[in-house]
Amino acid sequence: MKITIFGTGYVGLVTGTCLADAGHEVLCMDVDENKIARLKDGEIPIFEPGLESMVKSNVAGGRLDFTTDPVAAVGFGQLQFIAVGTPPDEDGSADLQYVLSVADTIGRHMTDYKVIVDKSTVPVGTADRVSQTVAAALEGRGESIEFDVCSNPEFLKEGAAIKDFTHGARIIVGTESERVMRLMRECYAPYNRHHEKMMFMDVRAAELTKYAANAMLATKISFMNEIANLAERLGADVEQVRRGIGSDPRIGYSFIYPGCGYGGSCFPKDVQALAHTATEVDYQPELLNAVEAVNFRQKKTLYTKLAQAFDGDLKGRTIALWGLAFKPNTDDMRDAPSRTLMEALWEAGATVQAFDPEAMKECRRIYGERDDLVLVADRVQAVKGADALVICTEWKDFRIVDFDWLKRQLSTPVIVDGRNLFDPQAAKEAGLMYYGVGRGDSL
Ligand code: UGA
Numbered sequence: 143m144k145i146t147i148f149g150t151g152y153v154g155l156v157t158g159t160c161l162a163d164a165g166h167e168v169l170c171m172d173v174d175e176n177k178i179a180r181l182k183d184g185e186i187p188i189f190e191p192g193l194e195s196m197v198k199s200n201v202a203g204g205r206l207d208f209t210t211d212p213v214a215a216v217g218f219g220q221l222q223f224i225a226v227g228t229p230p231d232e233d234g235s236a237d238l239q240y241v242l243s244v245a246d247t248i249g250r251h252m253t254d255y256k257v258i259v260d261k262s263t264v265p266v267g268t269a270d271r272v273s274q275t276v277a278a279a280l281e282g283r284g285e286s287i288e289f290d291v292c293s294n295p296e297f298l299k300e301g302a303a304i305k306d307f308t309h310g311a312r313i314i315v316g317t318e319s320e321r322v323m324r325l326m327r328e329c330y331a332p333y334n335r336h337h338e339k340m341m342f343m344d345v346r347a348a349e350l351t352k353y354a355a356n357a358m359l360a361t362k363i364s365f366m367n368e369i370a371n372l373a374e375r376l377g378a379d380v381e382q383v384r385r386g387i388g389s390d391p392r393i394g395y396s397f398i399y400p401g402c403g404y405g406g407s408c409f410p411k412d413v414q415a416l417a418h419t420a421t422e423v424d425y426q427p428e429l430l431n432a433v434e435a436v437n438f439r440q441k442k443t444l445y446t447k448l449a450q451a452f453d454g455d456l457k458g459r460t461i462a463l464w465g466l467a468f469k470p471n472t473d474d475m476r477d478a479p480s481r482t483l484m485e486a487l488w489e490a491g492a493t494v495q496a497f498d499p500e501a502m503k504e505c506r507r508i509y510g511e512r513d514d515l516v517l518v519a520d521r522v523q524a525v526k527g528a529d530a531l532v533i534c535t536e537w538k539d540f541r542i543v544d545f546d547w548l549k550r551q552l553s554t555p556v557i558v559d560g561r562n563l564f565d566p567q568a569a570k571e572a573g574l575m576y577y578g579v580g581r582g583d584s585l
Pocket of ligand 1: 263296297298299300301356359363396397398399400401402403404405406407408409468469
């Protein structure tokens with residue numbers, strides 16, 4: 143099939159590349175000329191394991207191409223995926239200007255039947271607005287050409303995007319049209335071979351499914367963080383509680399890891415957007431608001447624990463950070479807990495000495511050159527001469543540590559383990575002052 147993808151961000155690039163890899167002919171369009179030029183050379187703008195080689199091989203194989211030309215893009219695919227960004231507006235609602243601008247572009251240039259596929263995470267009702275926008279653009283040209291709009295939300299995780307796309311749990315398509323069902327089946331056939339993963343439903347149900355899935359996962363995390371905070375005050379170890387409740391198949395082990403709060407480009411934005419949608423239909427989203435509030439508080443706990451360890455005075459201290467990205471295997475720092483911590487430390491007059499295997503460039507891009515931000519080449523240099531160590535991201539490289547060595551590096555042997563990587567007992571036995579998340583008497 144011939145497929146066009148609008149937007150070469152995470153979702154667009156992974157979708158386009160995986161569909162090309164499955165044998166389709168894919169043209170990805172983006173307004174960013176520099177990005178498209180780099181992609182044509184096989185250079186990808188994001189860090190995602192396995193993606194670069196997949197882009198290169200599909201470009202070389204002639205199945206994947208990139209363009210900035212909207213006319214060529216609209217003319218190319220029978221399926222037109224919209225995978226552009228939906229950044230949050232100031233009130234938390236999703237800003238649809240880019241989605242609707244693509245819809246307008248499609249309406250202006252289409253000359254035959256198209257299926258417009260909403261891939262971006264968009265509020266319930268967006269497919270109707272996309273439809274109206276395309277229809278208005280067609281009317282402006284005095285044309286009446288048939289088209290359909292369907293919702294096909296994406297459930298990929300950064301760092302595991304290719305596997306999530308190619309081996310996802312489900313492929314959801316919101317449409318009532320038999321023709322669209324047939325075309326979407328054909329599109330996903332290469333990834334729907336072993337068992338039936340396609341789920342067809344109403345457009346609005348598909349749109350809400352995406353938000354409900356992310357809100358549910360965010361709820362699990364905030365719930366667990368709340369239990370961790372309680373455990374801390376009650377002298378219990380939340381890691382034991384986690385295993386205890388995870389063993390119940392109704393609860394399950396995934397997404398119940400307590401920590402320093404969820405970040406990234408999805409959970410914070412989607413929980414807020416769904417809460418905003420709720421208020422628009424006169425519903426008070428008590429639970430969603432609480433999930434967000436608990437997370438906001440959780441992101442501050444790294445600083446609170448440090449401040450406690452230093453009797454509230456962090457001025458002139460040097461704090462080592464291991465991990466800047468919002469989670470491992472990505473260079474993404476959007477809404478990362480490390481940012482809340484760094485900003486609080488700077489406010490308190492401390493210096494940050496940080497290392498992350500992938501996000502150093504991103505950190506420099508966000509914060510620029512400043513005296514109180516020292517980015518070092520590895521985890522060993524990060525702790526050299528530092529007063530305390532904070533773990534913000536659970537990268538594999540951080541999991542094994544010689545505590546005796548660590549104690550010798552830190553001038554005040556304080557370790558704040560925002561991801562519960564270490565055994566509190568072992569850390570304490572080595573003479574470290576260990577602060578985990580919800581680890582019994584670690585307060
Ligand atoms: C999330 C969802 O997991 C995907 O299914 C979804 O498609 C995606 O959002 C999206 O909407 O595009 P992602 O944001 O890439 O994916 O990352 P996750 O692995 O879900 O992690 C999100 C945050 O939750 C991270 O900050 C992570 O550290 C935190 N987390 C996760 C916890 O604190 N505890 C856990 O048990 C799990």
